[in-house]
Amino acid sequence: MRFEIQAQCPVTKARAGLLHTAHGVIETPVFMPVGTQATVKGVTQRDLACELDAKIILGNTYHLFLRPGHELIRQLGGLHRFMSWDRAILTDSGGFQVFSLDSLRKVTDEGVLFRSHLNGDAHMFTPESTVDVQLAFGSDILMVLDECLPYPTSHEAARASMHRTIRWAGSGFARYRERADPDRHACFPIVQGSMYPDLRRQCAEALVELDAPGYAIGGLSVGEPRALSQEMVDVTAPLLPVEKPRYVMGVGMPAELPEYVARGIDMMDCVLPSRNARNGYLFTSEGKLVIKQNRYRDDPRPPDPACSCYTCSTYSRAYLRHLFQAGEILYSMLATIHNLKRYLDIMRYIRQAILLGRFPDLLAEVRSLPAGQEPV
RNA sequence: GGACAGGUGGGUGAGUGGUUAAUACCAGCAGACUGUAAAUCUGCCGCGCAAUCGCGCUACGAAGGUUCGAAUCCUUCCCUGUCCA
Numbered sequence: 001m002r003f004e005i006q007a008q009c010p011v012t013k014a015r016a017g018l019l020h021t022a023h024g025v026i027e028t029p030v031f032m033p034v035g036t037q038a039t040v041k042g043v044t045q046r047d048l049a050c051e052l053d054a055k056i057i058l059g060n061t062y063h064l065f066l067r068p069g070h071e072l073i074r075q076l077g078g079l080h081r082f083m084s085w086d087r088a089i090l091t092d093s094g095g096f097q098v099f100s101l102d103s104l105r106k107v108t109d110e111g112v113l114f115r116s117h118l119n120g121d122a123h124m125f126t127p128e129s130t131v132d133v134q135l136a137f138g139s140d141i142l143m144v145l146d147e148c149l150p151y152p153t154s155h156e157a158a159r160a161s162m163h164r165t166i167r168w169a170g171s172g173f174a175r176y177r178e179r180a181d182p183d184r185h186a187c188f189p190i191v192q193g194s195m196y197p198d199l200r201r202q203c204a205e206a207l208v209e210l211d212a213p214g215y216a217i218g219g220l221s222v223g224e225p226r227a228l229s230q231e232m233v234d235v236t237a238p239l240l241p242v243e244k245p246r247y248v249m250g251v252g253m254p255a256e257l258p259e260y261v262a263r264g265i266d267m268m269d270c271v272l273p274s275r276n277a278r279n280g281y282l283f284t285s286e287g288k289l290v291i292k293q294n295r296y297r298d299d300p301r302p303p304d305p306a307c308s309c310y311t312c313s314t315y316s317r318a319y320l321r322h323l324f325q326a327g328e329i330l331y332s333m334l335a336t337i338h339n340l341k342r343y344l345d346i347m348r349y350i351r352q353a354i355l356l357g358r359f360p361d362l363l364a365e366v367r368s369l370p371a372g373q374e375p376v
Numbered sequence: 377g378g379a380c381a382g383g384u385g386g387g388u389g390a391g392u393g394g395u396u397a398a399u400a401c402c403a404g405c406a407g408a409c410u411g412u413a414a415a416u417c418u419g420c421c422g423c424g425c426a427a428u429c430g431c432g433c434u435a436c437g438a439a440g441g442u443u444c445g446a447a448u449c450c451u452u453c454c455c456u457g458u459c460c461a
Binding site: 041058092143221247248250251268271294 | 408
């Protein structure tokens with residue numbers, strides 16, 4: 001994997017680049033749709049590639065390990081072939097499930113003992129085993145196992161956890177070095193440290209020693225105020241190597257995307273566009289549009305008149321609202337197509353602005369919008 | 377004509393003397409959602425008013441009755457379903 005920086009914003013830390021992977025070139029900054037169980041819920045791979053032109057999506061180690069299992073996926077030619085997706089795939093390590101499935105796991109120095117949410121079976125995830133599993137998937141970008149903490153966490157606990165994450169990154173990365181072909185697979189360590197700048201700094205500095213092909217900032221979007229997440233990126237990003245891609249995990253709302261880019265971030269992922277789509281919430285150029293609301297029952301306009309996606313160029317708000325009310329599957333498909341298009345378009349727009357040297361203007365414009373409004 | 381079984385808030389359907397403005401589910405309305413245990417979850421959901429614990433009114437087919445008190449018991453009537461003629 002190779003990262004090439006094409007343009008740098010003269011005012012902010014934003015940059016535009018190209019991430020060359022074994023499964024295609026990714027233009028950055030990039031938004032990566034989340035496809036936990038080898039599917040981005042609600043859309044087909046054809047939608048993702050043709051309609052949305054997503055260049056990279058996520059998969060999840062914990063979920064795919066439990067079902068259908070990494071050996072089966074390996075046997076069927078790897079995750080790309082299994083799910084018929086020939087573009088890039090980044091897999092999360094299961095570190096987020098340490099946070100989201102906290103009642104079903106036990107963290108030790110050795111790793112994480114999960115009790116399957118499907119059938120209660122116990123499975124030990126270690127830094128090494130999660131690398132092995134992700135290599136069985138054939139992921140383009142593997143993530144090292146980390147411990148994602150809830151908010152708030154005491155400094156003392158966060159510090160201990162951060163050191164564990166560093167140790168895990170060391171062993172996971174060593175396994176990656178030993179078993180992976182670096183031309184085909186990259187592996188990113190994850191900076192933790194809760195909401196403490198000193199811990200973030202310490203963690204970043206330790207992880208940089210690994211000389212990894214890219215770095216992630218994790219442990220955000222776990223219940224903390226927005227400003228805090230951005231502050232953590234503020235202190236962390238500058239410590240990560242300039243020439244390598246930086247990835248903030250699990251963010252954010254549309255108006256926050258340029259904020260992270262301005263702080264030197266190249267990659268982001270989030271379930272918001274896909275999940276909120278299914279729950280009746282559309283992201284539009286005019287802001288939040290809760291399509292399930294009664295007020296749209298007779299609205300003939302497209303969800304977002306400024307959007308060129310299949311949904312907006314074909315269907316009315318009234319029709320989408322009807323599909324939602326009726327519990328029709330088509331609703332989820334159409335809404336997900338729109339929301340993902342929205343996120344991907346925002347990132348493309350940001351990227352263009354950086355390339356044209358107009359990013360500071362874009363950022364100023366977004367910041368001047370009233371709350372709830374969204375970037376064009 | 378006869379024998380059973382029933383009639384409960386928008387729907388289905390609990391409740392069978394007080395703790396019931398009435399369980400639950402659905403529908404409806406609103407909200408949440410940030411490296412997905414999520415086509416999920418939460419709140420509201422008779423009518424007024426206060427609009428924060430509050431107050432008043434009307435309600436369990438209809439009308440009477442028993443009782444301190446009835447959706448719940450009794451009487452009559454109306455209606456529905458199934459079966460037999």
